[in-house]
Each structure stands twice: as structure tokens, then as C-alpha cells.
Amino acid sequence: MSTKSPSTSHPSGSDGAEGTGPIVELRGVGKSFGNIRALSGIDLKVGTGEVTCILGDNGAGKSTLIKIISGLHEPSTGEYRVDGEPVRFTSPREALDHGIATVYQDLAIVQLMPVWRNFFLGSELTTGAGPLRRLDTGRMRTICDQELQKMGIEVASVDMPVQNLSGGQKQVLAIARAIYFGARVLILDEPTAALGVKQSGVVLKYVSAAREAGLGVVLITHNPHHAFLVGDHFVVIKLGEMELDRPRSELSLEHLTHHMAGGAELDALEHELERGQEPEADPSHGVGHGQT
Ligand SMILES: Nc1ncnc2c1ncn2[C@@H]1O[C@H](COP(=O)(O)OP(=O)(O)OP(=O)(O)O)[C@@H](O)[C@H]1O
Numbered sequence: 115m116s117t118k119s120p121s122t123s124h125p126s127g128s129d130g131a132e133g134t135g136p137i138v139e140l141r142g143v144g145k146s147f148g149n150i151r152a153l154s155g156i157d158l159k160v161g162t163g164e165v166t167c168i169l170g171d172n173g174a175g176k177s178t179l180i181k182i183i184s185g186l187h188e189p190s191t192g193e194y195r196v197d198g199e200p201v202r203f204t205s206p207r208e209a210l211d212h213g214i215a216t217v218y219q220d221l222a223i224v225q226l227m228p229v230w231r232n233f234f235l236g237s238e239l240t241t242g243a244g245p246l247r248r249l250d251t252g253r254m255r256t257i258c259d260q261e262l263q264k265m266g267i268e269v270a271s272v273d274m275p276v277q278n279l280s281g282g283q284k285q286v287l288a289i290a291r292a293i294y295f296g297a298r299v300l301i302l303d304e305p306t307a308a309l310g311v312k313q314s315g316v317v318l319k320y321v322s323a324a325r326e327a328g329l330g331v332v333l334i335t336h337n338p339h340h341a342f343l344v345g346d347h348f349v350v351i352k353l354g355e356m357e358l359d360r361p362r363s364e365l366s367l368e369h370l371t372h373h374m375a376g377g378a379e380l381d382a383l384e385h386e387l388e389r390g391q392e393p394e395a396d397p398s399h400g401v402g403h404g405q406t
Pocket residue numbers: 147150151152170171172173174175176177178179
């Protein structure tokens with residue numbers, strides 16, 4: 115399987131939301147686990163045809179946020195709206211029924227199964243009725259092939275096992291599958307975390323293609339460089355709270371990297387180090403520097 119420049123035509127299966135408001139909106143959302151407050155005061159809007167990047171360090175609350183949007187957790191506080199209507203999802207199935215699909219880092223794929231089998235995993239097409247009902251392998255193969263081609267993904271054969279694909283190609287397959295099955299909002303959980311530079315590039319190209327196809331994309335990442343390549347809006351979470359919330363027009367890569375690297379703390383440390391290098395004005399005060 116090789117990947118060429120993704121097509122920007124909208125794949126079958128969804129037409130995207132054409133409304134003017136956001137598809138997904140969180141208002142003051144928080145989540146606690148007993149005494150642990152994992153998230154608080156999260157405001158987020160995901161609109162059609164835009165990529166929102168969520169950045170944060172380990173333990174910042176990114177996974178908790180994904181789980182709320184994808185219907186695995188109910189928020190403890192605040193409001194979750196889809197297409198302007200308040201929702202209370204009690205399972206990922208309900209979120210999926212609203213067009214909110216999540217591609218997790220470990221991907222729901224079976225390595226030894228062929229590409230087409232993985233594409234339809236859990237939603238297999240059948241033919242015939244009653245005792246004669248069986249998998250419609252021919253139709254699944256054809257559709258899988260067509261859908262991958264629409265995304266600009268070339269597969270030598272959809273019959274080859276998924277384990278033969280590269281990490282980036284597996285991510286792209288999972289994205290194509292989510293789009294085919296009607297995703298309007300695509301949540302991508304660190305899709306480039308385990309990939310090298312080239313494979314990360316492949317995945318980011320398809321993130322961009324999903325946006326062009328009219329989907330709202332939520333990209334979770336540790337990597338400000340990857341985020342800045344495709345993002346329209348950036349949110350940095352720190353210790354469960356929003357530290358930064360800016361559109362691309364109000365942010366530079368340097369600014370974003372600075373925030374991710376610990377921003378304010380680094381400034382304070384730099385200041386302290388600089389002060390530490392200055393000669394003491396009055397040696398009678400504290401420990402003198404540069405003197406032993
Ligand atoms: N089910 C849970 N029970 C108790 N505490 C939890 C639970 N899930 C998350 N937490 C806590 O909430 C905080 C945020 O965790 P979360 O996994 O959302 O962070 P993260 O940003 O995804 O981190 P990482 O990048 O390491 O995956 C952490 O302090 C974590 O220990």
C-alpha cells in the first residue's frame with residue numbers, strides 16, 4: 115500500500131454538517147474521579163472543516179477529555195452539546211450515532227486479518243437471509259478498495275494482512291474507515307506518537323484531507339510541530355485546566371512550543387538563572403556568586 119496526495123473530495127458515508135454553529139461544544143466541562151479533579155472549566159468548539167489541536171503534558175487530562183467527547187465518560191460538571199443540543203452520552207455507540215468517531219492510538223485492528231476485513235470490522239456486510247445469510251466478501255472488498263482510493267490511498271491488494279502496512283498507513287486506514295462509516299467529528303488520539311518523521315507526515319496529510327472533506331477534527335498530541343502543521347485552533351491543557359486557547363491567526367509555532375515546554379515556569383527559571391549569574395551588589399547579603 116502506498117499513499118499519494120489525498121483526494122479532497124468528500125468520501126461517501128457522510129456529508130459533513132453544513133450548519134454555521136459548532137458540531138461539538140463543551141461549556142465549562144469538568145471531570146472528577148473521587149477526590150481527583152482530572153479536568154475543570156474546559157470550553158471547546160469543534161466546527162465543520164477545522165482541526166482543533168489539544169496539547170498537554172502527561173497527566174494533563176487529554177485522555178479524560180477524549181473520553182468525555184467520545185461518550186466513555188460523562189462530565190461531572192458543565193455542558194456537552196452536539197449540533198447545539200445538550201447531550202448526555204452513556205456509551206461511545208451514542209456518540210458514534212451522532213457522527214463522533216474516535217481513533218485510538220492502539221487502533222481497533224486485527225493484524226492478521228486482511229485490509230478489507232479490518233475496514234468493515236464490527237460492521238460486516240452480509241448477503242442472503244436466514245440460514246443462508248453469509249458475509250458479502252465481494253462487496254466489502256470492492257467498497258474498501260474504492261474508499262481507500264477516494265482518500266488517495268493505494269493498496270496493492272485489500273486482501274493483504276494489515277500487519278504488512280506501516281504504522282502511518284494503519285492510522286490512515288482507521289481514519290478512512292471512520293469517515294466511511296459517517297464520522298462528522300474525528301477524534302485522533304496521538305496518531306503520530308509512535309511514528310517517525312515520514313510516517314507522521316503521511317498521517318498529517320490525511321488529517322488535512324479529512325478537514326478538506328468537511329470533517330471537524332480533534333487532534334490530541336504532545337508535539338507542537340505536528341499540531342502547527344495542520345491545526346486551525348490550539349488548546350493547551352495543564353493540570354486539567356485550559357492554559358491556552360487560541361486560533362492559528364493569534365499564535366506562532368514558537369509561542370505554542372514555549373507553552374508546551376512549560377512557558378511561565380521556564381521564564382521564571384531563566385530569570386532566576388540570569389540573576390544567579392549577576393555579581394552580588396552587596397556581598398554581605400546571602401551567598402556570594404562566583405566566589406568560593
Ligand atoms: N479513571 C480514573 N480514576 C482516577 N484518576 C484518573 C482516572 N483517569 C484519569 N485520572 C487522573 O486524571 C488526570 C488526567 O489524566 P489523563 O489520563 O486524562 O491525562 P493525559 O493528559 O491523557 O496523560 P497522558 O498523556 O499521560 O496519557 C491524572 O492525574 C490521572 O491520574
